[in-house]
Amino acid sequence: MASTEKRRSAWEVAVAQFNEAARHLNLPEDVQEFLRTPKRELIVHFPVIMDDGRIRMFTGYRVHHSTIKGPTKGGIRYHPDVTLEEVRALAMWMTWKCALMNLPFGGAKGGVAVDPHALSEGELRRLTRRYTAEISILLGPEKDIPAPDVGTNPTIMGWIMDTYSIHQGYAVPAVVTGKPISIGGSQGRIEATGLGVMYTTRETLHRKGVRMHEVTVAIQGFGNVGSVTAMAMHREGAKIVAVSDVHGGVYNPHGLDPFNLMRHVQDSGTVADYPLGDPITNRDLLTLDVDVLVPAALEGVIDEELAPHVKARFIAEGANGPLTIEADRILQSQGVVIIPDILCNAGGVIVSYFEWVQDLQSFFWSEDEIRRQLKRIMLTNFDVVWDIALSKGVDLRTAAYTLAISRVVEALEARGVYP
Ligand code: GLU
Numbered sequence: 001m002a003s004t005e006k007r008r009s010a011w012e013v014a015v016a017q018f019n020e021a022a023r024h025l026n027l028p029e030d031v032q033e034f035l036r037t038p039k040r041e042l043i044v045h046f047p048v049i050m051d052d053g054r055i056r057m058f059t060g061y062r063v064h065h066s067t068i069k070g071p072t073k074g075g076i077r078y079h080p081d082v083t084l085e086e087v088r089a090l091a092m093w094m095t096w097k098c099a100l101m102n103l104p105f106g107g108a109k110g111g112v113a114v115d116p117h118a119l120s121e122g123e124l125r126r127l128t129r130r131y132t133a134e135i136s137i138l139l140g141p142e143k144d145i146p147a148p149d150v151g152t153n154p155t156i157m158g159w160i161m162d163t164y165s166i167h168q169g170y171a172v173p174a175v176v177t178g179k180p181i182s183i184g185g186s187q188g189r190i191e192a193t194g195l196g197v198m199y200t201t202r203e204t205l206h207r208k209g210v211r212m213h214e215v216t217v218a219i220q221g222f223g224n225v226g227s228v229t230a231m232a233m234h235r236e237g238a239k240i241v242a243v244s245d246v247h248g249g250v251y252n253p254h255g256l257d258p259f260n261l262m263r264h265v266q267d268s269g270t271v272a273d274y275p276l277g278d279p280i281t282n283r284d285l286l287t288l289d290v291d292v293l294v295p296a297a298l299e300g301v302i303d304e305e306l307a308p309h310v311k312a313r314f315i316a317e318g319a320n321g322p323l324t325i326e327a328d329r330i331l332q333s334q335g336v337v338i339i340p341d342i343l344c345n346a347g348g349v350i351v352s353y354f355e356w357v358q359d360l361q362s363f364f365w366s367e368d369e370i371r372r373q374l375k376r377i378m379l380t381n382f383d384v385v386w387d388i389a390l391s392k393g394v395d396l397r398t399a400a401y402t403l404a405i406s407r408v409v410e411a412l413e414a415r416g417v418y419p
Helices: 003-025 029-036 082-100 123-134 154-167 190-205 224-235 260-269 282-288 325-333 347-361 367-390 396-415
Strands: 040-049 055-064 078-079 108-115 216-221 239-245 248-251 278-280 292-295 314-316 335-337
Touching: 003 029, 003 082, 003 325, 003 396, 029 396, 040 082, 040 123, 040 224, 055 123, 055 190, 055 216, 078 082, 078 154, 082 108, 082 347, 082 396, 123 154, 190 278, 190 292, 190 314, 190 335, 190 367, 216 282, 224 239, 224 260, 224 292, 239 282, 239 335, 248 282, 278 292, 314 367, 325 335, 335 396, 347 367
Parallel strands: 078 108, 216 239, 216 292, 292 314, 314 335
Antiparallel strands: 040 055, 055 108, 239 248, 248 278
C-alpha cells in the first residue's frame, strides 16, 4: 500500500474504531458527530535556512482533537510521510488514550513532513525552532503541551521549550514534556512507554495463564518504544527472538540480548546488521511463529493481506494504530488477543502528565515514585477494561474505547455546549 494511502487510512481507522464503540454506547448521532470532529487544525508552511545557505520550505501541522477534558496533549512527529489526515487520527487517539488513563487532558498531535535523519543538527534545530514559533499560537502549559513521537527526542523537546520560553521572556518548562532532566524533564519518561507495554502484556498473559518467561516475542521497531519494551520483557524472562527497524531486522530463535543490541545500534545505527542472528525483513518479522508480537513502529503495518499469516497469539500495540480495521477483524476471528494502543502504549503520556505536574509545582519526584504511580494508573485502568471486556463479551479494544469515550461524554455533559 502506498504510504499516503496508509496515512489517509489512519484517519479512517480511527473513525471506524470510534463508530464501533459509539454504537456499543448507543450514543446519539449528534454527540457522535461532535466527538468525531477535531476542534482545530493548523497547517503551517515555513522556511528553514539549510547549511548551504539556501531556503527550503517545510510543511507542519498541529491538530487539537478535543479540549473537553483539559488542555491538549500529544506528541510531535518528524517523518517524510506526515499528512494532515495522519496527524488528525493520532490526535483523536490521544483524546481517548488520555481519557482512558483518567488524565486531565484532551488530545492533540503535531508533525512535520521531513526525514530528520537527512538533516544536520543545525538544520534540525532551526526547523524545530521555526515550527515551534509557527504553532506557538496554540501552545502553552494551560493550552497545549507537546511531547516526543516518531522521529523526535528529548533534545528536540529542549529546543521547543527554549523557543517558547524566549518568546515569553521567561522559562516555561511545563509547555512541553519529554525534555532533558536539566530543564524540568521527569525521571523515567524515556522508559515509560516501553515499560507500560511490558506491564500490560505481562498482565494480559497472566490473565490467560501464561508467564512472561514462557513466551517468545518479536518486536517491530527499535526506537524509544521498541527498544525499551525489548529490554523490559527480556528482564522479565521473555525470549526476544526478532527485532527490526527501518533498515531491516534480525532473527535468532535462541533469543537476542536487547542490551547488547542497544550497544550495537549506538555504534552502527541499525539492528539490521547485528551479527548474532539472521537477517529478516519487516514483513517476515510480523508473521513469525511467536507468542507475542509487538508492532512498535508506524500505523497500518498489518493489513488484511498480512493478517491471515500472523501466527502470534498476542499482539501488544506499542505503535499507535498498527492494524487496519480489516486486519483487526481477521485477527480477532483467529482468536488473537490484541492489547489496544490506547491501553498498551499509554505509559508515555502518563509520565508526560507527571512531568507537567512536576513542572507546574516545581517539585520533582523520585524515579521510584514515578514507576509506582505509572504502574498504578496503568494497571487500575487495565482492570476496568478487562472487566468491561468480560462482562460485555467484547474485545479489549471495544472495551477500552467505550470506557474512554464514556468518560469524555460524561465531561461533555458536565460542561454542556456553549452558548
Ligand atoms: N507520542 C506519545 C503517544 O503517542 C506520547 C504523547 C505525550 O506524552 O504527550 O502517546
